Amino acid sequence: NxxxxxxxxxxxxxxxxxxxxxxxxxxxxxxxxxxxxxxxxxxxxxxxxxxxxxxxxxxxxxxxxxxxxxxxxxxxxxxxxxxxxxxxxxxxxxxxxxxxxxxxxxxxxxxxxxxxxxxxxxxxxxxxxxxxxxxxxxxxxxxxEEGRPDRDEPEWRYGPPDRDRDGVADSDDECPDEAGPESSFGCPDGDADRVPDYRDDCPDKAGPAKADPRRSDGCPARVFVAAESIEITEKIYFQTNRSRIKPESYDLLDEIAAILNAHDEIKLVEIAGHTDSQGRDAYNLKLSDARAHAVKDYLVAHGVDESRLVAKGYGETQPKADNDTEEGRAMNRRVEFRILEQDVRMIEQDADEVGPPEGPEENDTAAPPAE
Incomplete structure (x- = not known):
């Protein structure tokens, strides 16, 4: 007034x-x-x-x-x-x-x-x-001044119902009677990993920051599904200057195969091979392509439908770090898993599906030197 x-x-x-x-x-x-x-x-x-x-x-x-x-x-x-x-x-x-x-x-x-x-x-x-x-x-x-309105016709804006008053509308709130942040779908999230406590298998231990909360079990993992990729936090090792996978990486690849087989909504994944800038361009391109196909062959041999996988080598054309340092070159030698096609409707329906297995949280996807 x-x-x-x-x-x-x-x-x-x-x-x-x-x-x-x-x-x-x-x-x-x-x-x-x-x-x-x-x-x-x-x-x-x-x-x-x-x-x-x-x-x-x-x-x-x-x-x-x-x-x-x-x-x-x-x-x-x-x-x-x-x-x-x-x-x-x-x-x-x-x-x-x-x-x-x-x-x-x-x-x-x-x-x-x-x-x-x-x-x-x-x-x-x-x-x-x-x-x-x-x-x-x-x-x-x-x-x-008492008794005088601030305007002739008050303007009111009505919002959707929100019983727990957490700012997330009941229609979008997985826990409409328990307050929680929007990042965890309106539910309590004790470890702040965006996976609601009620479907978090590790509610006191945060899962990977890049994991898709709709498809994560909330636990630390070395293989997990992100929004547009399958992330790995350990190296895939190859023999020097060859595309043969070292046995020490078999367990990691088995987990990748298990993730793919558990997520039918992922329709097509590109296995992308990369190298550093050491050596000739043509050689690096050929080596990265051979390593990407070696990973594809392993996954197919372990139950992944071949129609869901494509393999391609990029050589040194897509560096993640500076090739002037050994640390940077190590980061550039890597294999990535990019989701090219997925069924978004299935993601929403299966938001509480069991997520990736437990593992360390480091995010180092580099491969050994290609020399």
């Missing part, structure tokens, strides 16, 4: 941003507060009535805390919680100096009645934050 009058803001003018929110509707008001333009005190009053909206109407009368709904400050402010009737209702951000009067700050309960005879109770709050105004800029000084 206020009227407006144009002024030029001074350095000691502060802006009070207030947001009147119910979780399904919000009304934003910006107040420019000049220490000398407001009276020393104001009489508290009831909040403005809630209008009927397109999805329902408020059926219980709201009421603010008796005298605590007004925030009266006449001193230097520090970052502190604001308490009304023993209940913490907001936080003031640091200010150098201000004298602010008449800011409503409080919460109350309302009940919404919907056309289908259902109802929901929500906490309605007026939340305020304070920030310095831009001195010298033309704007509007806002004076609190």
């Amino acid at each position: 206020f009227t407006e009058d144009g002024i030029v803001l001074r350095p000691d003018t502060y802006v009070v941003d207030t947001r009147f929110s119910t979780g399904t509707a919000e009304n934003f008001v910006e107040l420019y507060v000049d220490p000398e333009t407001l009276p020393t005190s104001l009489t508290p009053s009831s909040p403005p009535p809630m209008p009927e909206g397109p999805k329902g109407a408020m059926t219980t009368a709201p009421s603010f805390p008796p005298t605590g709904s007004l925030l009266l400050v006449n001193k230097r402010l520090t970052k502190t919680d604001v308490t009304i009737s023993g209940v913490t209702v907001g936080r003031i951000h640091p200010l150098t100096e201000a004298s602010i009067h008449g800011v409503r700050w409080g919460c109350y309960e309302v009940t919404w009645a919907y056309p289908d005879d259902s109802s929901a109770t929500e906490q309605v709050c007026t939340v305020a934050s304070l920030r310095p105004a831009n001195p010298g800029g033309p704007s509007a000084a806002v004076y609190l």
Whole structure:
């Protein structure tokens, strides 16, 4: 409730941003507060009535805390919680100096009645934050005046239902009655690996950061499915200057085969071979292609449908690191598994499917020197 009058803001003018929110509707008001333009005190009053909206109407009368709904400050402010009737209702951000009067700050309960005879109770709050105004800029000084609306027709925005108030709509929330971040589909996620605790086989130990949370079991793994690739965190070893796979890499390749056989939604994978820049271009291209085909042959021999795999060598044309250092060259010698085709609908349907086996978390996909 206020009227407006144009002024030029001074350095000691502060802006009070207030947001009147119910979780399904919000009304934003910006107040420019000049220490000398407001009276020393104001009489508290009831909040403005809630209008009927397109999805329902408020059926219980709201009421603010008796005298605590007004925030009266006449001193230097520090970052502190604001308490009304023993209940913490907001936080003031640091200010150098201000004298602010008449800011409503409080919460109350309302009940919404919907056309289908259902109802929901929500906490309605007026939340305020304070920030310095831009001195010298033309704007509007806002004076609190009881009984006058801030606009002729209030504007309300209704959002989708969100029972646990975690910001994730119930229709997208895997845990609509337990609050959780959007990154874990609205569910609790104790190890912050984006895999909800209820389907995380290792809820106290984070899975790979790049793993697709829809297809991960939440455990550390040396082979796992990412959004557009199958990632490996250990080396695939080959004999020097040859495409023959060393036996020490058989277990890793067995896990890759198991992942492919467990994820029917992955329709086509490219096995890409890479080398560093040592040696001739043509030789590196030929060697990388032979190694990619050797990996493909191994996977096919261990149960992966050949129609789901293509192999290609890229030689030294796609480096990941600087070839001027041994460390960089080691990173460039690698085999990658790129998902070229996948069925997104199957991914959504099988989001709780068992994920990759456990293993170390390092992400070193380099192969031994090709020399």
